Structures are given as structure tokens and as C-alpha cells.
Amino acid sequence: MKPFTRIARHTLALMTATVSLLPAAQPAKAADWPTKPVRILVGAPPGGTADIVARLFAHELQRPLGQPVIVDYKAGAAGTIGVHGLLSAPRDGYTFLLIQKGIAAEVPHVMKVSFDPFKDLIPIAQLTRQGLVLVGKPGLPAKNLAELIAYIKANPGKIDYANYGAGLRGQTIGVQFNRLAGLTTGAVSYKGSPPALQDVMGGHVPLMFDGPATSLPFIKSGQLKAFAIAYPKRIAALPDVPTFTELGYPDLKEVSWMGLWSAPGVPSAIVTKVREALLKAMQSPDVRKKIEDLGMEVGSAATTEELVKDVRESYERQGKLLRSIDFKPE
Structure with a gap:
């Protein structure tokens, strides 16, 4: 045997022996979690409804978890940047995503996405619920629906309605309303709710279906008229605004919700601990009041399985409606 070969083998033997003496790497136990700050990614920009809800629940989670809960913004591309941030993070229970159910039920119909909405996103808890309000410019010569x-x-x-994105619920509910009421309004799409609302208040587009959280301040100030809400019941923030069901349109009542989502592979014990802390926080009168002040309601205690079923049903309804108008994704 050549000297070089003997030396190489001897060195390899020493390295193997040394490695065998080291303790085996063990995954973090769920019972020890968390031992460092937890991140909540938000698939929307700061200052919006998702930001407010994320900061509210981040504050409520810090005490039961015993660690800081940090809100981290990953806005853009209809929320898909937030999804990519979640899926690229370690599956160790330190990264979650707060976003609307539309990320799974609507966005995949509108644009090509690199994730499977039913395999890559696991809803942990429904945090808030809301419907869409039909609002109009103040000068409209109509007092009711x-x-x-x-x-x-x-x-x-001659009458158009603004919406916060082509192919999303704010547009397709207008399609439904047209069909049910025998109307021919046209759709004008914007990149988000704020610019659309500005044009409605400015009189450039007369109508819009919008979430109460963004339109509520303008309704209360008289800058917008509210005609009806697409929700199963009236909401506390707008007690005088009737539901579409009350007015003879029971099909216009689909519930939109915002939730906390996990990537697959996160230990189930950690997910359960987070879910239990969220459900407890949702029982707080202070939390309920803050959410109602935004024009929403606190979410239900629906299980992950029930939430997945709801998302899939919404996904299928949205797809059917978009196919009926020959919608082409980007």
C-alpha cells in the first residue's frame, strides 16, 4: 500500500470516529416550541385590513406563546409572494401566513401560480369574516337598491362598476348581480381597492362591490352610499344596510374570510397549539370589538377540514362563473 493511501484511510477513520461521538441532530420537539420569535407573513401591504388583523392577533399570541410574534410584509402579485415566503421557510412552526381565502379560491383562476392551493396551503383558523357591500358615488339618484x-x-x-382585480370576487359578484337583476353594467378593473374607491368617490365610476373594512369610513362620512351587503346577515358596523337576501337576491351572500395558514409538514402539535391560542383570542370582547369596528365579524371555530371544504367549494363556484364569461387568466 502506498504511503499516501494509508494516510488517507487513517484520516478517514479518524473523521468517522469523531462524527460518531457527536450527538445526533434532533428535530425540535413540539413541547419545547417556541424557543424564538414566530413570524406572521402578511400577503398585503402595511396599513391595510390584513395588516391591522395581523398586528391584532400577533399581539394576542405573544402571551400564550411566550415569544415575540413578528409581522412581516410580503405583499405583491395578488398575495402569491406571501405564499412563496411561507413555502420557502423551514417547516418548523416559526413561519405562518395571514391572507384572505381568495388566495386559494380565486387567485389560481386569475393567474398562473406555482403552488397547489389544496396541497401547499393549510388553513389553521378562520380569523375574520366579511361580505361585500355594494357602494355608489354620492350623486347617484337612488336611495335604495x-x-x-x-x-x-x-x-x-351607461353604468359601470369598479372592482379590485379582474377575475376576483369583486368583479364576478357584479356578473351575478347583472344576471339576477337583469342588468347590463360593465366592469372596470383596478389594481386594488383604494384606487377603485377613489374613482367611485370622484364620480368617475358610479358603483363598486367592496369589502366593508375599506369602504366603511367613507360610508360613514357620506362620501359613499351603501345599498346592500352580500352576507348572510346585517353587520354591526352597518346596521341600516340590508342584505341582498332581504331584498330578494339570496344567491348573493358568499362569505369571504381571512385566516392564518401553514405550510404542510409543520408538526401537528405546533399547529394545534397555535389554533387553540387563536380561538381563545377570538373570544376576547376587545378583539371582537376591534374587528367589528373594521366592518367584519370574528371568524368561526371551523376546523381545518371544514375550511378546506369551504375553499374548494368557493374555488369551484368561481371557476364555473369565470368559464361562463369566457375569462382568460393572465
Whole structure:
């Protein structure tokens, strides 16, 4: 045997022996979790509804978890940047995502995504619930929904409604309303709710279906008229605004919700601990009041299985509706 070969083998033997003496790497036990700050990614920019909800629940989670809970913004691309941030993080229970259910039920119909909405996203808990409010510019000559419908019919082809993204619920609910009420309003799509609302208040587009959280301040200040809400019941923040069901349109009541989501592979004991802490926080009168002040309601105690079922049903309804108008994704 050549000297070099003997030396190499001897060195390898020493390295193997040394490695065998080291303690085996062990995954962190769920019972020890968390031992460092937990991150909540938000698939929306700072200052919006998702940001407010994320900071509210981050504060509520810190005490039961015993660690700081940090809100980290990953806005853009209809929320898919937030999803990518979640899926690229270690599956160790230190990274979660707060986002609307539309990320799984609507966005995959609108644009090509690199994730499977039913395999890569696990809803842990439903935090808030809301419907869409039909709002209009102050100058509209209509005091209620019946008068609004009559006005639109008297001006065929002249009335449009703004929405916060082509192919998303804010547009397709307008398609449904047109069909149910026999109207011909056109859709004008914007990149988000704020610019659309600005054009409605400015009189450039007369109508919009919007989430109460963003339109509520303008409704209360008189800068917008509210005609009806697509939700199973009236909400505390707008007690005088009737539901579409009350007004004869029971199909316009789908519930949108915001939740905390996990990537697959996170230890189930950690997910359960987070879910239990969230459900407890949702029982707080202070939390409920803050969420109601945003024009929403506190989420239900629906299980992950029930939430997945709801998302899939919404996904299928949205897909069917978009196919009926021959919608083409980007």
C-alpha cells in the first residue's frame, strides 16, 4: 500500500470516529416550541385590513406563546409572494401566513401560480369574516337598491362598476348581480381597492362591490352610499344596510374570510397549539370589538377540514362563473 493511501484511510477513520461521538441532530420537539420569535407573513401591504388583523392577533399570541410574534410584509402579485415566503421557510412552526381565502379560491383562476392551493396551503383558523357591500358615488339618484336597479335599467350600457382585480370576487359578484337583476353594467378593473374607491368617490365610476373594512369610513362620512351587503346577515358596523337576501337576491351572500395558514409538514402539535391560542383570542370582547369596528365579524371555530371544504367549494363556484364569461387568466 502506498504511503499516501494509508494516510488517507487513517484520516478517514479518524473523521468517522469523531462524527460518531457527536450527538445526533434532533428535530425540535413540539413541547419545547417556541424557543424564538414566530413570524406572521402578511400577503398585503402595511396599513391595510390584513395588516391591522395581523398586528391584532400577533399581539394576542405573544402571551400564550411566550415569544415575540413578528409581522412581516410580503405583499405583491395578488398575495402569491406571501405564499412563496411561507413555502420557502423551514417547516418548523416559526413561519405562518395571514391572507384572505381568495388566495386559494380565486387567485389560481386569475393567474398562473406555482403552488397547489389544496396541497401547499393549510388553513389553521378562520380569523375574520366579511361580505361585500355594494357602494355608489354620492350623486347617484337612488336611495335604495330598488331605485338603483330602476336607474340602471333606465340607462342601459351607461353604468359601470369598479372592482379590485379582474377575475376576483369583486368583479364576478357584479356578473351575478347583472344576471339576477337583469342588468347590463360593465366592469372596470383596478389594481386594488383604494384606487377603485377613489374613482367611485370622484364620480368617475358610479358603483363598486367592496369589502366593508375599506369602504366603511367613507360610508360613514357620506362620501359613499351603501345599498346592500352580500352576507348572510346585517353587520354591526352597518346596521341600516340590508342584505341582498332581504331584498330578494339570496344567491348573493358568499362569505369571504381571512385566516392564518401553514405550510404542510409543520408538526401537528405546533399547529394545534397555535389554533387553540387563536380561538381563545377570538373570544376576547376587545378583539371582537376591534374587528367589528373594521366592518367584519370574528371568524368561526371551523376546523381545518371544514375550511378546506369551504375553499374548494368557493374555488369551484368561481371557476364555473369565470368559464361562463369566457375569462382568460393572465
